[in-house]
Amino acid sequence: MRLPALRLPVLRLPVVRPPSFSGRLHDPRTATAIGRWLGTALAVCFLTGLFSHVLQHPPAWLAPYLPPRPVWGYRLTQGLHVGVGLAAIVLLFAKLWAVYPRLFVWPPVRSVRHALERLSVAVLVAAAVFQVLTGLLNIAEWYPWPFSFVPVHYAVAWVVAGSVLLHLAVKAPVIRAHWRRRSAGTRALPDETRDGPDRRALMLGLGAAVGTVTVTTVGQSFTPLAPLDLLAPRHPGYGPQGLPVNRTAAAAGVTQAALRDWRLEVRGPAPYRLTLAELAALPQRRVRLPIACVEGWSADAEWAGVRVRDLLERAGARPGAGVRVVSLEVAGAYRVMEMGREYAEDPLTLLALRLNGEVLSVDHGYPARIIAPNRPGVLQTKWVGRLEVL
Structure with a gap:
């Protein structure tokens, strides 16, 4: 007696073929x-x-x-x-x-x-x-x-x-x-x-x-x-005092207590300290400089303050000295910034106290910030607490 042959279903796997492209101009x-x-x-x-x-x-x-x-x-x-x-x-x-x-x-x-x-x-x-x-x-x-x-x-x-x-x-x-x-x-x-x-x-x-x-x-x-400017993340005229703000004082950890007792410390061969009133009593300069951020936005503004080179000379800096700037920021990649001699000696480089005719707002760096020509915005240090002659 012969048993009937078993017919097993044939498993047919789909054939994978590369896609075919009929569109033109893919040449x-x-x-x-x-x-x-x-x-x-x-x-x-x-x-x-x-x-x-x-x-x-x-x-x-x-x-x-x-x-x-x-x-x-x-x-x-x-x-x-x-x-x-x-x-x-x-x-x-x-x-x-x-x-x-x-x-x-x-x-x-x-x-x-x-x-x-x-x-x-x-x-x-x-x-x-x-x-x-x-x-x-x-x-x-x-x-x-x-x-x-x-x-x-x-x-x-x-x-x-x-x-x-x-x-x-x-x-x-x-x-x-x-x-x-x-x-x-x-x-x-x-x-x-x-x-x-x-x-x-x-x-x-x-x-x-x-x-x-x-x-x-x-x-x-x-x-x-x-x-x-419809699709860009910044508008150059939007922000306190007519300028955008990337990093606020709150985000930087700058407190009212730190600002209340603020003194500018300048370290060098002849170190000294200045109150805000004493700093404002020094000869003031006005410059019109753009501030340009790494995110691509930029805007012109009028800045007023004391020339950095005058502050360094008072501290006994020799010609050709650079400067290290230390912010009141609690932490941050740019809390400490250095400028070479070309920037430090430039007459347009200021420790700015005023922006567009007004005292700096706290988010723009009150009581004092750096403004220098041809400089990335992240290096225009805000809430300056100390200058060190290099």
Whole structure:
């Protein structure tokens, strides 16, 4: 007796196929056209960010020689850094849209060279997305991560720069072939001729998007466009005494008791102390200087106070001396700040007591703060308690 054969159900696994892309303009010509803009934006961000980092954290050998002129230098470079960085977000995602089908090529790795190329692209994309998105959150002063933003942002900027150079070296033949309207040969390729109008429309739309982002954010540093400052996190005219405030006295831990018994202490070969009334009785200077923040906003203001170099000379400082400034802040990365001799001796560098004709408000650094030309806002120390001759 033969038993009937058992028929077991056949388990059919779904076949995984790479996605197929029918959209046009995911081609080298489009990627090269967008890449020109994006590469320029990343270069501007890198150079202006490097300048900002050197001003905030100068190496010891360079600190005495940092220039206080032009007075608007930091305002311009940091305004460019943030403005171009916001535009780079649009350009970066447009570039990724143009090339994303290549992320799904099959097989994913065809050779050692191809594997290295894909690895370099992965590093470039990850680092660039990290930079623009964390930079965006930084200008909004929102830090949902456990690391310190400044050193990590600076380090990853070098990773982006290196990845871009490596990518350019690997893709040089493709970039060269598609840099102009006609490819390497004498005639345009068929797809370039067919897609020309669509590509021009894409680039015009991309330019309009970049222009819209720029016009609605750059007013925070370029004050003629301040009325259009709709998307930026700061408005240059909003805040006590007509200036924004990033860090309030309450956030810095500056108490009324500390201000009530305030004396300015100046340490040097001939140390001394001054009350606020005695400080106000010294010769006062008025200067008009911009204050520019690392978040990209800036604004002009009129400041009045005592020249720092006069205070240092009274303490017996020799020509060429620098100064260390100590704030009443309880804690903070910039509670102690140093200025090299170029800043300390500049006649525009003040221990300011008044802002726009009024006594400093407590959130703007009452009773005294530093204001110096071509200087990041985080180094314009508020609630100054002590000056030390270096």
